[in-house]
Amino acid sequence: MFDKVQKIINDSNLDIVVFLDPVHLLWFAGFSGSTGALLIGNSGAVLGVDFRYHEIAEDLKAKNIDVYCAPTGNLLKNTLDYFSDEKVKRVGYLSSRNSQSQKEMLEKNLNAELVAIDEQIDFIRSIKNKNEITGLTESAKLNADLFKHIREIVKPGVSERDLAAEIISYAVKNGASKMAFEPIVASGKNASRPHASFTDKILQPGEPLTLDLGVCLDGWASDMTRTWVVPGKKPTESLEKVFDIVKNAKKEAEAHLFAGVSGHDLDTSARDVISKFGYGDFFGHSLGHGIGREVHEQPRLAQNSKDVMLEGMAITIEPGIYIKDKYGVRIEDSYIIFQKKVINLGIDVFSDFF
């Protein structure tokens, strides 16, 4: 990662880059605390932390990042004084990750010109290296195991809340530090809400159950969605029809997925299938997104996206149809894009309806 950040430093004529947000402390330094100041220059990097994280941060020392355990006071200023004797003039920072008050604090403490480097950082984060692909693959594998485990206990009489508790418990027991996002466990008409929370509702035979789950394993996110029928009754014909349309939309997008295709064209490929059957207005979100340290990253697969899929990108494809107060269906997998092939990270999880 050093070389990529140093390229930004050189291209933008910066003295140093500053990261203050947890996502980028984790991404660059593997540091999982909530507070820290990471400074990167051409000569190296230092992570400044306070008392609460001294021991945790010192474990990182092997990874070519100097760790500075700052005294109580101004963490950024102390870390900067420790890092560099020279005056810094141009400093790269993240305008979308730092609040307005943090920006003012940076200006006051650094007394330097701040340069927003969000787009460059988002882009280099979107291209995963070998270790990052391994991390994402392991996270997706645990997530797939989670779906297989949960499938065994989906039956009438169980509540959405029971499933949610078992989901989180299984994930943590089997190595996750947490869920990558709050699990969506939505049955019956709750499934018509793309971002439903779980409720105390009891599962009924023949109704749809949407599970949108991801774990956080060693700091890597996963993301997968299945809509299954609760056993005990055949689903209605209209529900089955909607499921088939969503499944075909996903297949169509997968057929277009290769290095070089645009996020716009991928979105269109799936959206056209859904629109052809008259459900265009019921697919109100975009087709997918990048995934990595965060569950939503660059690139975006959407009508207004200008992103192009490149080798090393990790993305999701997740078409859906939502009929208000009736039901909903979404199917989602995650993929790694290589130069000559694409790998589906969730291929072995049951993806039919019932």
Next chain:
Amino acid sequence: MFDKVQKIINDSNLDIVVFLDPVHLLWFAGFSGSTGALLIGNSGAVLGVDFRYHEIAEDLKAKNIDVYCAPTGNLLKNTLDYFSDEKVKRVGYLSSRNSQSQKEMLEKNLNAELVAIDEQIDFIRSIKNKNEITGLTESAKLNADLFKHIREIVKPGVSERDLAAEIISYAVKNGASKMAFEPIVASGKNASRPHASFTDKILQPGEPLTLDLGVCLDGWASDMTRTWVVPGKKPTESLEKVFDIVKNAKKEAEAHLFAGVSGHDLDTSARDVISKFGYGDFFGHSLGHGIGREVHEQPRLAQNSKDVMLEGMAITIEPGIYIKDKYGVRIEDSYIIFQKKVINLGIDVFSDFF
């Protein structure tokens, strides 16, 4: 809440206030989605949401907040156009919650003067009304039940990870939507890290186990810490001594806790006890913090705090001593401050060492 925000509007001569961050959408509107634009003026309030949250947001309509389901596009601009025909000139916003790029977006779309109102909002959030106190009390009650449940299964041979899985599962099964923060389950020398994550370490008899847990119930956070001895062996004398010092430091702070005392003086009252026994350098964090929709809010109980405890505030007291690579002890409860009394929300949870 309306009257309090409208007082800020009038005092600061604002036309409207804009909230874009999830915490304040939850605090003011009870909306639990990730994205929305909440505009509040003297004539009322509107919450603008996108397709994903239409149904969820419409459930809020009873609560005197107009819900606007915006078409795809610029959510803020569309919501503003819907809310007001008149030109807004001065707009209150949160400089610590909105990123620099969000601020630029606000400036571009509103074409108005932006006024940071962070301090005023933080202050009115720190004074809880009756409903908010009920919410915090219920959350603390579930958290206390969680501690009692976990105490039954703490024994040698169980891993920190096993406990973490059971903690989250119990909390969700019994009504929590999630943990208020990642559970700290730190045994033996891991307990020397104030913000340790749980590991695969197996509990050993006689070693300390620090549990710092909080649940999120109906959007209200709780926060409690206990350090217990793993059964099967007496703790060492030095560990027992440290426990007694922390316990006495907490008692001393509790004796000083009433409406009118300063956060600085509370911190000093506990810190003096710890320093008197020579452990001052091993209590490296501040004494406590406010709690509400978030686990860390105003006021602050710290050496550099200028906050004063007032009726309706909800706060934590959590002294600790951490001996690097050896062990650590922290004890924490949460309290509601009334005019003539203080209520400890975790009083009935076992708080002795063994």
